[in-house]
Every structure is written in C-alpha cells, then in structure tokens.
Amino acid sequence: MFETLILMLDATMRVSTPLIFAALAGLFSERAGIVDIGLEGKILGSAFAAAAAASIFGSAWIGLFFGIAASISLAMIHGFACITHRGDHIVSGVAINTIVAGLTVTLSMYWFGMGGQTPTLSGDERFLSITFPFADALADVPVIGLIYSELLSGHNLLVYLAFAMVPFTYWVIYKTRFGLRLRAVGENPHAVDTAGISVAFLRYRALIICGILCGIAGAYLSTAHNAGFLKDMSAGKGYMALAALIFGKWRPVPVLLACLLFGFLDAVAIRMQGVVIPGIGEVPVQAIEVLPYVLTVLLLAGFIGKAIGPKAVGRPYVKERA
Amino acid sequence: MTNKTTPYAIELRDISKRFGAVQANKDICLQVPAGSIHGIIGENGAGKSTLMSIIYGFYEADAGFIEVDGQRVGIHSSQDAINAGIGMVHQHFMLVENFTVLENVILGAEGGALLKGGIDAARVELQRLAEEYSLDIDVDAIVEELPVGLQQRVEILKALYRGARILILDEPTGVLTPQEADHLFRILKALKEQGVTVLLITHKLREIMASTDNVSVMRQGQMVAHRETVNTNKEELAELMVGKKVRLTVNKDDATPSDVLLSAKALSQFDEQGVKRLKDVNLELRAGEIVGIAGVSGNGQSELLNVLSGIESMSEGEIHIAGEVITAQNPKNAAQMRDLKMAHVPEDRHKMGLVTGFEAYEAAVLGYHNSETYNGKVIMHRKVMIDECKERMAAWDVRPPNPHLKTANFSGGNQQKIVIAREVEQNPDILLIGQPTRGVDIGAIENIHEQIVKLRDAGKAILLVSVELDEIMALSDRIIVMFDGAVVGELDAKDADERTLGLMMANAYNEEQEGESA
Numbered sequence: 001m002f003e004t005l006i007l008m009l010d011a012t013m014r015v016s017t018p019l020i021f022a023a024l025a026g027l028f029s030e031r032a033g034i035v036d037i038g039l040e041g042k043i044l045g046s047a048f049a050a051a052a053a054a055s056i057f058g059s060a061w062i063g064l065f066f067g068i069a070a071s072i073s074l075a076m077i078h079g080f081a082c083i084t085h086r087g088d089h090i091v092s093g094v095a096i097n098t099i100v101a102g103l104t105v106t107l108s109m110y111w112f113g114m115g116g117q118t119p120t121l122s123g124d125e126r127f128l129s130i131t132f133p134f135a136d137a138l139a140d141v142p143v144i145g146l147i148y149s150e151l152l153s154g155h156n157l158l159v160y161l162a163f164a165m166v167p168f169t170y171w172v173i174y175k176t177r178f179g180l181r182l183r184a185v186g187e188n189p190h191a192v193d194t195a196g197i198s199v200a201f202l203r204y205r206a207l208i209i210c211g212i213l214c215g216i217a218g219a220y221l222s223t224a225h226n227a228g229f230l231k232d233m234s235a236g237k238g239y240m241a242l243a244a245l246i247f248g249k250w251r252p253v254p255v256l257l258a259c260l261l262f263g264f265l266d267a268v269a270i271r272m273q274g275v276v277i278p279g280i281g282e283v284p285v286q287a288i289e290v291l292p293y294v295l296t297v298l299l300l301a302g303f304i305g306k307a308i309g310p311k312a313v314g315r316p317y318v319k320e321r322a
Numbered sequence: 323m324t325n326k327t328t329p330y331a332i333e334l335r336d337i338s339k340r341f342g343a344v345q346a347n348k349d350i351c352l353q354v355p356a357g358s359i360h361g362i363i364g365e366n367g368a369g370k371s372t373l374m375s376i377i378y379g380f381y382e383a384d385a386g387f388i389e390v391d392g393q394r395v396g397i398h399s400s401q402d403a404i405n406a407g408i409g410m411v412h413q414h415f416m417l418v419e420n421f422t423v424l425e426n427v428i429l430g431a432e433g434g435a436l437l438k439g440g441i442d443a444a445r446v447e448l449q450r451l452a453e454e455y456s457l458d459i460d461v462d463a464i465v466e467e468l469p470v471g472l473q474q475r476v477e478i479l480k481a482l483y484r485g486a487r488i489l490i491l492d493e494p495t496g497v498l499t500p501q502e503a504d505h506l507f508r509i510l511k512a513l514k515e516q517g518v519t520v521l522l523i524t525h526k527l528r529e530i531m532a533s534t535d536n537v538s539v540m541r542q543g544q545m546v547a548h549r550e551t552v553n554t555n556k557e558e559l560a561e562l563m564v565g566k567k568v569r570l571t572v573n574k575d576d577a578t579p580s581d582v583l584l585s586a587k588a589l590s591q592f593d594e595q596g597v598k599r600l601k602d603v604n605l606e607l608r609a610g611e612i613v614g615i616a617g618v619s620g621n622g623q624s625e626l627l628n629v630l631s632g633i634e635s636m637s638e639g640e641i642h643i644a645g646e647v648i649t650a651q652n653p654k655n656a657a658q659m660r661d662l663k664m665a666h667v668p669e670d671r672h673k674m675g676l677v678t679g680f681e682a683y684e685a686a687v688l689g690y691h692n693s694e695t696y697n698g699k700v701i702m703h704r705k706v707m708i709d710e711c712k713e714r715m716a717a718w719d720v721r722p723p724n725p726h727l728k729t730a731n732f733s734g735g736n737q738q739k740i741v742i743a744r745e746v747e748q749n750p751d752i753l754l755i756g757q758p759t760r761g762v763d764i765g766a767i768e769n770i771h772e773q774i775v776k777l778r779d780a781g782k783a784i785l786l787v788s789v790e791l792d793e794i795m796a797l798s799d800r801i802i803v804m805f806d807g808a809v810v811g812e813l814d815a816k817d818a819d820e821r822t823l824g825l826m827m828a829n830a831y832n833e834e835q836e837g838e839s840a
Contacts, residue, residue, distance in 0.1 A: 177432040177440070184418045184429050191416040194378075195430025195480075196401030311419070319380070 006146050008267050013151070013159055014225060015270075016263030018043065018217040020162040022241030023248070023255045024169050025213035029075075031173065031250060032206035033186040035314040037093035038078050039214055040238025041100035046071040046218025048104035051118040051229035052111065054125040054222075063125070063223045068215030074100065075211030076204075083203050086316030097238075105231050118222070118229040127156040127224035158220045163256075165213070170252040182206055186310030189317040199317050217241075243296040246307050262292040329392025331356035331519035332377070332408070332488050337386035339372055346372040348543045350386070354488075354536075359510055359520040361530040361551070364540030365563055365763040370523050371413075373540070374490050377521075378410045379403040390488070404430075409481025413492040415473050419466035423476050424448070426465055427483050444483065451482050455512050471502035478509065482518075489513065490521040495529060499618045500791070500824030507533045525563075527556045528792075539563055563764065574775045577799035579608035583752050583783040584630075584664075589639035591625050600625045601808040602639070607752060607783035612774065614798030614815070615787040618827050622807035623787045624669060627756050630785070631666040632659035633674075643752070660689060665745035669756030669787065671734075675741040678730035682720075683711035685729045686744050718743045719769065735766030742770060746777060753777060756787045771797060791820055805829040 022039045029036040049070035054063025074096055081092040105116040112118055132153035139149040173179040181202055185192045189199045217237070222229045244262055248255030269288035276282050299307050334352040338345070347369045354360045364370045375381045377388065379397045387394055395406045403410075417426050424444055433440035448461050457475050465473060474494065481489055491510075495503040510520050510533060522534060530537050531551065539547040539562040547562045584607040591600035600622050607613055615623050628634040630641065635653040644662045648654050656666070668674035676685045687696055687707055695710075696702050708725045715723040718739045720732070729737055738758065745753065758774065759767040774797060778784055788794050794801060801818050803811040803826040811826040825831040 175437055177435050177437060180425060180429060180432060180437060184421065184425075187418045187420060188416070190414075191418050191426070191429065194380075194400050194410065194412065194416040196399060196404050197430050 002143070003146065006150050008264070008271060010151050010154075011267035011270065012260060012264040013155060015266045016259045017159045017162040018220050018225070018237050019241050019244055019259040019263055020165065020256060021213045021217035021220065022238055023244045023259050024165055024252065025210040025217070026242055026245040027169065027173075027250060027252065027255060028182070028206045028213070029210040030245065030313050031186045031310055032182050032203045033189060033310055033312045033315070033317070034078070034082055034203055034207060034210075035089035035093065036078070036210060037090055037242065038074065038096040038238075039241050040234055040236065041093070041097035042071040042074045042211065042214035043218040043221065043238050044097075044104055044232070044234040045074050045100040046215040047222040047233055048108060048118070048218075048229045050215075050219035051121065051222035052108065054121055055112075055119045055228070058125055060121075060125055060127050060219075060223045064127075064216065064219040067219035067223075068212050071215030071218060072208055072211030075207040075214070079204050079207045082316065083200050083207075086318065089314050101232060104229070108229060116231040121223060121227045125223065126227055127158055127220075129154050129156050130160075156220075156224045158216060158224050161216070162220075166252050166256045173252060178205075183310075186312055189312055193317075193319060199319075203317075214238075240292055243292050246309070247292075247296050247299055249305075249307050250309055261295075265289070265291050329356075330354055330389070331358075331391065332521075333389040333392075334373075334377070335386050335389070337373065337376060337383045337388070339376060339381060339383050341372075345543050347376070347383070350540075350545050352538055352545060352548075354519055354521065356391075356519050357514055357517045358535040359514055359522060359533055361522045361524065361534035361537040362540060363524060363527070363530050363537060363559060363563060365525060365765075368540040368563070369543040370540050371492060372543075374410065374492055374521070374523055377403065378408060378490060404484050404486075407485060407487040408490065409484060409486025409488070410490040411474065411477040411481065411492065411494060413494075413496060415477055417465050417473060417476060420464060422462050422464055423459055423468075423479075424461045426476055427461075427480050429480075431484050447483060448479060451479060454516065455482070455509060457509060470497045471499075471505065474498070474506065475509075487517070488519045488521065490523070492523045493525070494522070495524065495526065497619075499828050500820065501828050503529070527559055530559065531556060560764070572771045572775060572796045574797075575779070577611040577778065579611040579799070580781070581609050582606050583609050583643070585642045586630065587640050587642070589626070589629060589641065590637050591629055591634065592637045599807050600629060600636075601806070603804075603807075603809055605785075605802070605809075607785055609751070609781045609783050610778060611799045612778050612784045612786055612797050614794040614801045615785065615804055616791060616794045616801055616823050616827060617789070617804035619789045621804045621827075623804055624756070625807070626804070627666070627669065627754055627785075627787055630659075631664065631668075631754055632656040633666075657689075657692075660748075663749075663751040665748055665750035665753050667742055667745050667753070667755040667758060669760070671737055671741050676729045676737060678728065680729055681726050682715070682729055682732070682740060683708045683725035686711045686714065686725075686740055688744070690744070690748060714740075714743045714747060718773075733763075734761035735763050735770075738762050738770065739766065742773065746773065750782065752783045752785070754785045754787075757789065758786070759788075759790065759793060767793075791823055795820070795823070803827055 022043055026036050026039050046067035050063040050067030053066035054060050078092050078096060081087040082089045108116050108118055135149040135153040138145045173183065181192060181197055185199055185202050192202065193199050221233055226233065240262055244258035245255055247258040265288055269285045272283050272288060273285055274282065299305065330353045332354045334350055337347055337350040339347040350373055362370055372381065376383045379400045379402050382398055388397055389395065390406045397403050397406060418429065424441060427448060428440055428444045433443060445461060452458055457479055459472060459475055465476060494506060498506065514520060524530060534551045537549050537551050537554065537559065538545055539559060541563060586603060586605040589600060589603040590598060593599050603626060617623050629636045632655050636650050638650060641648040643664065646662065672678060677688065696707055711725040712723065715725065720736050720739045729740065732740065742758065758770050762770065774784060786797055795815065795818055798815045801813055801815055802809055803823060805827060810829055811831060822831065
C-alpha cells in the first residue's frame with residue numbers, strides 16, 4: 001500500500017511538472033493584467049519546436065532553446081495584440097491556440113513526413129533521469145529508502161527545475177522591485193503610469209517570462225516526459241494550468257499545491273484505468289479527469305473560499321484620465 | 323510686484339493643446355511664485371485638467387514650454403515631471419488598493435532592484451515627512467481599508483516622498499466631507515510654510531477664496547484672468563468663469579406644501595452580506611416642496627433612491643404612495659412605480675440613466691418605451707420618437723440638437739438635460755432626482771435648477787439627493803441629513819448653514835453642541 005502511494009506520488013511529480021511551469025507562466029502574465037488563455041498554444045508550439053530542434057541538432061538543450069524561442073514569439077504576438085493594440089485578450093489567446101494546433105501538425109508533416117509526428121528522440125536528444133547518489137544502495141532501507149530512491153531521485157532536470165521555480169517566483173513577485181510593479185500593473189495600471197513607469201514595457205516583460213516558462217513546459221512534454229512530438233500532445237494542460245492558477249488564487253505556493261492536486265488526480269486517473277472497484281464496478285477515467293475543472297468551477301462559484309483575480313486583468317490600458 | 327530676480331516655481335509659456343477638432347488649451351501662460359498656493363478655477367471642460375496633465379507629462383503640449391525654477395524643462399512623461407520636482411494628487415486616486423501605504427508610496431521609487439532596503443528606508447523617510455507636515459498615517463495599513471481622506475493623504479505622501487516641490491491637486495475635495503476638506507487645507511498651509519508650491523484645481527469658489535494666495539481663471543481652453551485672492555470675490559470669479567453674470571442662489575418663492583404624496587415608514591434595507599444599509603428611514607414628501615437629502619456619498623442616499631424608485635426592494639418598512647401600500651411582501655418594480663406617476667432621475671446617468679451607445683432619441687424614451695405613444699402593433703413609431711426628441715431638445719436647450727447623435731457624445735450637462743427632460747415631460751406627481759448637476763457646467767446648472775423649481779411650483783413633490791451642499795441649500799425647502807444609512811437630522815432650509823450641515827453629515831453635531839456648552 002505504501003509502495004503504491006509512493007509510486008502514485010512519483011507519477012504526480014512527473015505529471016505536475018508541465019502544469020507548474022504553465023501555471024507560473026500564467027501567474028506572471030495575469031498578475032501583470034494580461035489574461036492568458038493561450039498557455040495551451042504556447043505549450044504545444046514549444047513542444048513541437050523543441051522536439052523538432054532536438055531531433056535535427058541532436059541535443060535536448062538546443063531543443064529547449066528553440067522551444068522557449070517559439071513560446072516567447074507566441075507570447076509577443078499576444079502582447080502585440082493585447083498591449084500595443086489593446087485587443088481582446090481572450091480572442092487573441094484563442095487565436096494563438098487555434099493557429100498553433102494546426103501549424104504544428106502542418107509543419108511536422110512538411111518537414112518530417114511522419115503523419116504529424118516528429119522522429120522519436122533518444123539519448124542526448126532527451127532530458128534523461130538523474131539518479132541521486134546512493135539511490136540504489138538506499139533503496140532497500142524501509143520508508144526513507146523508498147522515498148529517496150523512488151520519489152526524490154530518478155527524475156529529469158526539468159522536474160527539479162519546476163519545483164525550484166516556485167520559491168523563485170515567490171521571491172520575484174513579493175521581494176523585488178519588478179514584482180511590486182508587476183503586481184501593481186495588474187491591479188491599477190494608472191497608478192503605475194503616474195508613477196513614471198511604462199505600463200506597456202512592464203507587461204511585455206511579464207509576457208517574456210510567461211513565454212520562457214511555457215517554453216520549458218512544452219519542451220518537457222516532448223523531450224523529457226515523452227520522446228517526440230505528437231499531434232495535440234498538450235492535451236488541455238494549458239487550460240488545466242489556468243484552472244490551477246485560479247484555484248491557487250494567483251499566489252505561487254497555493255498554485256503549486258493546486259498543480260500537485262490536479263497532477264495527483266491525473267495520476268489516479270491513469271492508475272484507475274480498467275480497475276474494477278468492488279460494488280461500484282469500473283470507474284470511468286473521465287470522471288476523475290474532470291475533477292480539476294469541477295473543483296475550479298465550484299471555487300469560482302464561491303463554494304470553496306473566494307477567488308478574486310487581479311483587478312485590471314483583461315482590461316486594455318488606455319492612457320486617459322478616468 | 324514680484325521681485326524680478328526670484329524665478330517662479332513654475333511658469334507656463336504659451337501652452338497649446340488640440341485634441342482633434344477641440345482646442346483644449348490655447349496659448350496658456352501662468353506664473354506661480356514659489357511657496358504659494360495658486361488656485362486654478364474654471365468650469366468642467368474649461369481645460370484645467372488637460373493643462374495639469376501637460377504639466378505632469380500625461381500629454382505633451384503642441385506648442386509652448388514649461389519652466390521650473392527659471393529653468394526650461396522638457397516634460398515628455400510623468401517620470402520627467404517627477405524628476406523636475408512636480409507631484410500630482412489626482413482626482414481619482416492613483417493607488418493600488420490592495421497594497422499597503424508603504425508599497426504604494428515606494429512604487430516607482432523603490433530605490434533598488436530588491437525591496438528590502440527600499441522599504442526600510444521609506445519607513446524612516448515617511449516617519450519624517452509625517453512629522454514635518456503632520457500627515458499621520460499607519461504605513462502598514464491596506465489602502466482600500468482606509469477612509470477616503472487618508473487615501474488622499476497617501477497620494478500627497480507619495481508626491482512628497484519623490485521630492486516634489488510643486489504639488490498639483492486636481493479637484494481634491496470632491497470626495498471629502500467639509501471637515502476632511504478643512505483638514506486638507508490645513509495640510510496645504512503647512513506644506514506652503516515648508517516652501518512647497520501648491521497648484522489647486524477646483525470649480526468650487528469657496529475653496530479658492532478660503533485657501534489660495536493667487537487665482538487664475540480658465541474659460542474655454544484659455545486663461546482669462548489672474549487675480550490676487552484678497553483682491554477678488556466669489557461673484558467676480560464666477561462671472562469670469564462663465565463669462566456672464568450668474569446667480570449663486572436660486573430665485574424661488576417660499577414653498578407652499580400641501581398634500582402628502584409619498585410617505586415612507588421605517589424603511590430598511592439589508593445588502594447581500596446582511597449589513598443594514600438603510601436604517602428605519604421615515605420620510606414624507608408633500609406636493610409643492612423640495613426635500614433635499616444631504617450627506618457624504620455612500621451613507622444610504624443611493625439605497626434610499628433605489629428603494630423608493632423600485633429598483634431594489636426594501637427589507638422592512640412600507641411606502642405609501644397614490645393610495646397603495648408597498649411593503650417587502652408586496653413590492654413594486656421600477657416600471658410599476660413609474661405607473662404610479664413617480665419619475666426618477668438616477669444619480670449615475672451613465673450607468674443607470676442612459677445607454678451611452680444609443681442615439682439621443684432612443685435614450686429619450688428609455689423607461690417609457692412601452693408607452694402607446696411610441697408603439698404600433700409590431701414596430702415602434704420611430705418618427706414620433708424623433709420628432710418628440712427634437713421638440714424637447716429645443717425646449718431644454720440641448721446642444722447639439724441632433725436626435726441621432728449617440729448620447730455618449732453629448733457633454734455631461736446635455737446628457738443630464740436629456741435624462742431630466744425625459745422624466746419631467748412625463749408630468750409625474752413625484753420626482754426623485756439624484757445628483758442633478760454632477761459634472762454639469764454652471765450655465766446648465768442654472769437651467770436645471772430653474773426647471774426643478776418650476777416643477778415644484780406646479781405642485782409636484784421633489785426629492786433631491788446631492789453631495790453638493792451648495793445645491794442642497796439653494797434648492798431645498800426642507801433638508802434631511804443622512805449618515806450611515808439613517809436620518810440624523812432634519813431642518814428647515816432657512817435655518818441651515820454649511821457648518822451645521824457639515825457637522826450633521828459627519829454625525830458630530832450633537833457632540834459639538836455638548837462640547838460648546840461644556
């Protein structure tokens with residue numbers, strides 16, 4: 001039973017990683033006042049770019065670089081529409097998702113001719129697991145051994161990076177000048193403008209960070225979690241990250257917990273596949289997979305606390321005296 | 323004469339600014355001696371705010387330049403203005419509401435990439451400023467939990483923290499009680515004594531007379547006069563503002579109230595959180611009188627209007643009107659109240675009085691759009707509506723008299739005339755009217771006040787809610803003061819003066835009386 005739990009938690013970490021990156025990406029964007037429904041598209045775009053580049057250049061790191069570059073480009077398109085031209089954030093985000101869903105498949109057919117996939121990656125083309133020192137030796141020690149060797153050890157670099165990003169984000173948001181301004185611009189951009197700070201530049205910088213984080217999330221999917229790009233492989237992770245962001249009330253640590261919860265539910269869903277529970281029968285996987293969204297809707301409806309986002313989120317900034 | 327060798331704290335030379343077809347500022351010149359309080363007065367739309375936005379770097383002037391302490395400065399952004407020692411307290415506060423006072427003050431002047439050092443330094447500096455200018459404040463309080471007067475203080479501290487030597491205040495008293503406003507003026511005097519130059523933008527003559535050293539008058543984008551405050555008076559300034567003689571009081575005969583047309587008994591309302599917003603209000607409206615409701619905004623006036631007009635239902639109490647008794651169990655909605663010959667000019671014409679995307683003739687039938695006058699069997703009589711709108715526009719002097727112009731494109735005063743005309747022309751017995759002249763210029767105020775008095779003389783009952791004490795005192799026959807959802811005082815308009823009303827509005831009248839007798 002304990003071993004099963006550890007294995008499920010181990011799976012949770014792997015499944016949560018892209019959620020954490022994407023949710024933190026959304027946190028930077030939304031705290032700055034830009035709604036980012038385009039997380040999904042950025043993840044997918046990055047997953048494709050990373051896999052394609054890793055396959056061509058033979059390096060996961062180069063893949064990661066291209067993944068991030070693709071994701072930042074998409075974030076900048078979003079910024080150009082929403083910040084420079086004061087467009088509707090949702091429309092721009094949905095447009096990005098739609099374009100990316102089609103473009104990745106089209107490009108990969110054109111370049112690789114493998115029915116919308118990229119070639120399978122191996123060796124240095126992927127981020128491989130890191131085994132902690134003495135992990136094998138300690139594996140047989142009761143309780144601690146299992147936690148150390150199974151849960152903590154044996155993940156790839158990006159998994160650890162995701163968890164490290166949470167305190168880093170907390171520090172940036174709450175302890176730095178940039179974070180203070182970022183939070184301010186999402187609440188009242190007029191206050192930022194009259195303090196002599198450029199609202200547009202600040203928001204663009206937030207979107208660049210958003211792009212970098214989504215880029216890592218996408219690269220993780222195609223070059224670490226899987227071995228190549230598959231059509232629509234982001235599979236709603238961007239939306240789930242957005243749900244986690246709301247569920248965590250736009251704060252780094254609660255967002256991490258929300259990502260872990262949603263990741264855990266995902267791990268449960270995978271594990272429950274085809275399992276027959278006595279008296280109930282086979283639990284439909286979808287019933288578990290839908291839980292994150294149900295929880296988020298309940299939260300938004302006010303059943304679990306209150307979720308109040310940054311006040312100016314989604315509102316184009318027009319420099320004008322109110 | 324000012325000594326030639328002392329440069330002015332700020333000097334404007336031939337500033338001009340055009341927005342499309344509108345010349346907002348034309349060849350503005352202004353000289354403000356250091357360490358003085360300088361008033362700038364003008365009607366809404368006279369170009370005061372545009373001028374201040376130019377000084378603070380929100381807009382760039384098309385022509386002209388600005389000198390600070392005798393040095394020509396290029397102000398292209400707020401940052402340039404801050405660097406030149408100019409600070410601004412905006413009419414709508416530029417504060418991040420869920421930040422602490424400290425965070426708001428350092429925003430944009432953090433003193434380093436990390437907050438830690440900056441926050442500690444700011445804490446010390448704020449302490450010093452607070453003592454120097456008697457601007458006490460809890461620096462760790464969350465801004466949205468502070469009363470408005472203190473929020474304004476945060477704005478002032480923000481400017482001083484950035485080393486402002488010239489402080490611009492844009493309509494600073496609009497949101498304050500008379501007592502808070504007095505406190506503000508004491509702070510401004512203290513600032514002046516410390517050598518800070520204050521530019522005070524307002525349309526309230528009383529404040530200019532009470533607190534400034536010099537005053538400049540703007541009219542239609544131009545600076546029309548400069549005066550030393552001691553050498554001028556309210557009447558002259560008012561005349562300069564509008565360019566013709568205006569009355570500051572409304573000419574009206576004594577009221578001759580007759581039958582009670584509406585009476586409210588122990589009217590109460592709870593909001594969604596269960597907080598009692600309206601507390602046992604008793605009220606009688608008689609034919610032929612104007613009852614004014616005075617109070618700082620947010621003390622239950624809006625709730626009272628909403629309940630009386632049927633927009634919201636009451637929680638307790640009853641309303642007697644036209645032989646009907648309305649209770650919480652037997653509510654009537656706004657349309658049903660209109661059928662009882664009650665008309666309502668809502669406080670916020672943009673949110674509740676008009677659909678700003680509608681053309682004027684459409685907005686002019688809102689609320690009465692189901693009337694047979696406007697409707698055929700299937701489609702509405704567009705021509706009837708347009709013709710009627712044209713007639714009203716002529717009768718009420720709405721400019722431009724174009725029924726097809728979107729209501730958003732009329733000025734505030736003309737929008738208000740469209741709303742008031744719509745309600746009054748239905749010939750109601752009772753008129754509820756909220757903030758009739760908010761954001762309306764003096765010429766139109768006069769016109770609107772005359773119409774209200776005319777309506778009273780025709781034997782209608784009028785309930786007037788306004789945050790402008792001048793207006794309440796000029797129009798009302800009887801004044802009711804509200805505080806925290808309850809009626810705290812009622813007096814005959816003849817016995818009312820600003821001090822008494824101000825004390826009542828702050829619910830300090832009784833204490834003050836006791837204090838004086840002790």
